[in-house]
Amino acid sequence: MVREAVVAGRATVQNVSKYVLMGASSNFGNMFSMAGATLILPFLPMLPIQILLNNLIYNVSEIAIPFDSVDPEIVVAPVKWDIKLIERFMLVFGPVSSIFDFITFYALLVFFGAGEALFQTGWFIESMTTQTLVVFCIRTRRFCLRSKPCRFLVVMNLGAVALAVVLPLVAWGRWFGFVMPPPLFFVFLAGATTAYIGLVEVTKVLFYRYMAGRRAGHA
Secondary structure, three states: OHHHHHHHHHHHHHHHHHHHHHHHHHHHHHHHHHHHHHHHOOOOOOOHHHHHHHHHHHHHHHHHHHHOOOOHHHHOOOOOOOHHHHHHHHHHHHHHHHHHHHHHHHHHHHHOOOOHHHHHHHHHHHHHHHHHHOHHHHOOOOOHHHOOOOHHHHHHHHHHHHHHHHHHHOHHHHHHOOOOOOHHHHHHHHHHHHHHHHHHHHHHHHHHHHHHHHHHHHO
C-alpha cells in the first residue's frame, strides 16, 4: 500500500511537470513567433479573439494530463522539482516551435499569397496543430511511439486538432475572423507538422543526453 502511494505521488509530480514543460515551451515559442511576425507584417498576425480561442482550446485539451500514464522507469527513483530543467527546456523547445511558425509565415505569404484573414487562419491552424500534437513527444523521454498515453489524453488532443482544422471550414468560423484555406495548405500542414514532430524527437534525445551529462559532471 505504501509503495503504491509513493509511486502514485511520483507519477503526479511527473504529470504536473509535463504540463509545466509544455505550457512554458509553447508560450515562449508563441511569444517569440508573435514578436517576429509583428516586425514583418502590416497587420496583426493573429486577432486577440483568435489568441484567446487558441489558449482556450489548448488548455481544455490538457485537462487530461493528470490522468496520463507515466513511464515506469521515471518513477523508480525519488522525483525532484527541477527548475533549471524547466528553464532550459523552455529556451530550447520554444524556439524549435518558432522555426516552424516562421516556415508557415513564409509559406502563407509567398506560396499562398495570404492576406490578413488567410494568414491569421493559417497560423491559427498550424499553431494549434503543432502545439497540441507535440504533447505526445514532450510527455515522455522515450521515443513517442514507444510510450502509450492514456486514451483520455489522445481523445482530447486529437479533438482539439480536429476543432482547429474544422472551424475555418464552417460558417461560424467567420465569427472569429477565419476564412477557408486553400486545399494545398493542408498538404503543407501535414508535411510541416510531421517535420516538426521529427525535429522535436531528435532535439529531445540531445537535450536529455546533455542534461544527464551535466548531472554526471556535478555528481
